[in-house]
Amino acid sequence: MAQDTEQPQASTAEARPRPTKRPEALRRRLAATHRWTSLVVSAFLVVLMAAGVPLLYGAESFRARNADLYRPTHSAHPITAQQALEVVRDAHPDFTAGNVISDSGIFVVADPRLNLAYGVDPGSGRITGTGHYYGGFQGFVENLHAFGLSSPRYPGYVPFMATAMPSFGISGLEGHTLGDSLIGLLGCLLVLLALSGLYLWWPGIKRLSSGFRARTGKSRYITHRELHKVVGILALPFLLMWGLTGAAAKYPMIEQGLLAVTGGDTGQVKALNWDFASVPHDGAQDIGLDAAAAAALTEVDGRISNRTLPDPSDPASAYLFEISEPDWDPYDGTMLAGNDWVYVDRYDATHTKVVWSGHDAPIQNRVYEELVYPSHFGWYLNGWVRLIWAVFGLAPLFLLTTGLVSWGIRHRRKKARLAARVTTATP
Numbered sequence: 001m002a003q004d005t006e007q008p009q010a011s012t013a014e015a016r017p018r019p020t021k022r023p024e025a026l027r028r029r030l031a032a033t034h035r036w037t038s039l040v041v042s043a044f045l046v047v048l049m050a051a052g053v054p055l056l057y058g059a060e061s062f063r064a065r066n067a068d069l070y071r072p073t074h075s076a077h078p079i080t081a082q083q084a085l086e087v088v089r090d091a092h093p094d095f096t097a098g099n100v101i102s103d104s105g106i107f108v109v110a111d112p113r114l115n116l117a118y119g120v121d122p123g124s125g126r127i128t129g130t131g132h133y134y135g136g137f138q139g140f141v142e143n144l145h146a147f148g149l150s151s152p153r154y155p156g157y158v159p160f161m162a163t164a165m166p167s168f169g170i171s172g173l174e175g176h177t178l179g180d181s182l183i184g185l186l187g188c189l190l191v192l193l194a195l196s197g198l199y200l201w202w203p204g205i206k207r208l209s210s211g212f213r214a215r216t217g218k219s220r221y222i223t224h225r226e227l228h229k230v231v232g233i234l235a236l237p238f239l240l241m242w243g244l245t246g247a248a249a250k251y252p253m254i255e256q257g258l259l260a261v262t263g264g265d266t267g268q269v270k271a272l273n274w275d276f277a278s279v280p281h282d283g284a285q286d287i288g289l290d291a292a293a294a295a296a297l298t299e300v301d302g303r304i305s306n307r308t309l310p311d312p313s314d315p316a317s318a319y320l321f322e323i324s325e326p327d328w329d330p331y332d333g334t335m336l337a338g339n340d341w342v343y344v345d346r347y348d349a350t351h352t353k354v355v356w357s358g359h360d361a362p363i364q365n366r367v368y369e370e371l372v373y374p375s376h377f378g379w380y381l382n383g384w385v386r387l388i389w390a391v392f393g394l395a396p397l398f399l400l401t402t403g404l405v406s407w408g409i410r411h412r413r414k415k416a417r418l419a420a421r422v423t424t425a426t427p
Contacts, residue, residue, distance in 0.1 A: 066131030069119030072105035078122035148179025187247030228402035235395035264364030270356035295349035305337035330374035
């Protein structure tokens with residue numbers, strides 16, 4: 001009989017490499033980290049982000065509550081911002097003005113805290129009424145959301161939250177309070193929770209549609225788990241954006257890192273460019289608001305929306321102008337509009353500084369400063385569209401609720417199984 005020289009073939013099952021358990025182990029560790037981090041910080045995130053919802057409509061709220069201010073009249077010769085400021089000072093000598101804002105056809109002359117404000121009609125030159133922008137509830141949520149209750153400028157100030165934090169020799173950490181640091185840390189943790197949630201959610205390309213489907217007719221555990229999954233992935237772009245921009249607002253080094261990665265100019269970061277001082281000298285006189293405004297417009301083309309006045313008690317303070325560019329202003333939906341910022345020396349109109357202007361900035365810088373960061377509040381969209389921001393701003397509350405319910409059910413089931421094993425093992 002002829003010899004069979006063909007070598008036996010190994011079976012397909014034997015030839016295939018054994019699957020590794022490392023990805024599953026990584027997934028379990030990441031799930032535990034995601035779960036316990038969420039349980040620790042979610043309550044803080046819920047409060048912080050819920051406080052941001054009223055700020056989405058701060059300008060609309062002020063205009064609705066103070067409709068009597070907004071009664072402009074037409075005139076061939078309207079008064080200037082300087083004249084509007086003088087009208088308020090003449091009528092209220094004890095009032096310290098900090099801002100002169102152009103809003104919906106009138107001048108709003110406000111104090112440095114943007115609390116008490118007077119409306120001035122440019123057509124008639126008369127005061128139309130008074131209102132409070134950051135007084136009461138609106139000021140409290142601003143202090144909570146933006147400063148972690150560490151700012152004495154707004155209601156709700158807690159001195160303990162203004163405790164100075166150590167910088168550990170890192171320049172980017174200098175000058176931060178406990179409240180500031182908490183806001184920045186929560187932003188970083190929100191980004192990490194969003195990214196870990198994306199990894200845990202990912203069902204694979206072939207089963208991608210299943211990641212957007214919630215089986216609500218199943219058990220209570222499955223219902224809450226899958227609702228958590230679907231709402232989380234739908235809210236993911238907003239959560240990532242809010243976490244990133246919130247953290248970068250407190251730690252500009254994060255924005256610099258993004259610009260470095262994308263090829264932008266790390267030196268053109270608005271948050272790091274606010275240093276400027278007027279130069280007082282013997283016999284120096286304040287040049288006045290209108291002259292300072294004209295000087296600012298020689299540096300940047302556009303429409304002045306807000307004028308911050310020098311501090312009367314600080315000779316080195318200066319005028320600061322927020323200027324809306326002709327083609328695009330992402331802050332146009334708020335009272336404090338303007339996407340270019342220019343300082344002007346209160347004594348010398350030739351001494352100026354452009355804090356930020358998108359005219360000559362690299363595209364990477366402009367995308368962040370005039371699209372990514374303004375998306376934090378979405379003021380470049382009308383109020384109806386901003387309802388999307390409001391809904392997703394409450395998503396952490398929903399995610400916390402569904403996460404707690406599903407974790408509680410899972411925990412009780414685990415305890416029941418352990419108890420059953422103990423009972424079975426008992427003779």
